[in-house]
Structures are given as C-alpha cells and as structure tokens.
Amino acid sequence: MADQSQPLTGIGAAAGEHDHNRRDFLLLVAGAVGAVAAVSAAYVLVDTLNPAADVLAAGGPADVDLTKLAPGQQVVVLWRGRPIFVVDRTPELLKELQDPKLVDQLSDPNSTTDQQPPYARNWHRSIKPQYAVLVGVCTHLGCIPLFFPKPDPANPAPNWLGGYF
Ligand code: FES
Numbered sequence: 001m002a003d004q005s006q007p008l009t010g011i012g013a014a015a016g017e018h019d020h021n022r023r024d025f026l027l028l029v030a031g032a033v034g035a036v037a038a039v040s041a042a043y044v045l046v047d048t049l050n051p052a053a054d055v056l057a058a059g060g061p062a063d064v065d066l067t068k069l070a071p072g073q074q075v076v077v078l079w080r081g082r083p084i085f086v087v088d089r090t091p092e093l094l095k096e097l098q099d100p101k102l103v104d105q106l107s108d109p110n111s112t113t114d115q116q117p118p119y120a121r122n123w124h125r126s127i128k129p130q131y132a133v134l135v136g137v138c139t140h141l142g143c144i145p146l147f148f149p150k151p152d153p154a155n156p157a158p159n160w161l162g163g164y165f
Pocket of ligand 1 (some may be wrong): 138139140141142143144
C-alpha cells in the first residue's frame, strides 16, 4: 500500500496533474454550459412577459401623420377596435368653440372635472388647440357620429352650425 502522506513523484505525479487539469476543464465546461442555459432560460422567461404582436397591434399606439391633414379635415383611425377622430381645427373653428353662446351650453366649459386626462383640461380639450383627438363613439347609445364641418342651413338638419351629427 502506498504512503499517501508522501508527495507523488514521477509518473504518479504526472497522472495526478493530468487529473487536476481534466477536472478544471470539466468544471469550466460545466460552468459555461450552465451559464448559457441560465441566460437562455432568462431570455425565454422575459420574452414571455412581453405582449404578443397581435396584442400590441390591437392596443398599441396608433400613428397619424398630421402633416397630411388639411385644415378642417378629419381622419379616422382604428384604435383598440374604436374609431378615433383626428381633426385639424381651423382658426375659425377654434374661435367658434369660444363663442359665449356655445360655451354657455356646456356643463363643464373649462374641462375641470376628472373626466379628461390632465393634458386636456382646458377650453380646447387637447394638447395643441389645432388638433382634436376624439373617441368617435356617441355617449348616448354608441353610434358613430358623422362629421359635417361646414355650417349648412339644411344639411344634415335645419339650422346646422357644423360639427358631429
Ligand atoms: S347613439 Fe344615439 S345619437 Fe348616437
């Protein structure tokens, strides 16, 4: 039986050194494989937390190129299954919105109740007075109002001042 308290020399020492290098190599490979597996699992986990492409398409932001809107024109985009009206309001239309006769008919003329987002709590109810962005669904029973921007004494109703019908 060999004395294990004595250091190995010669062939035995070379074999011990070889085992030591092999163990280090195997530990290194196992560590690298473990690290790659951990990163892969973390990537898959984080990826499952992101919304699916169809969910993003349905609820994500809708882009509208405002440079293509003519003064007074409205475009309708679909967002979360609802029509969204984007209107380029003319200076005349904005002046009309401030007409005291019309303002007197509003229950909340300065939009101070919590119904509006903070950026729309103002007389024009928008970030920029020029652009109106509205959910195009009637609050009565959910019809989609038609846009008749020009005053017309007969169309779509007698004494029409212009707006949504
Ligand atoms: S739902 Fe009644 S007028 Fe629009």
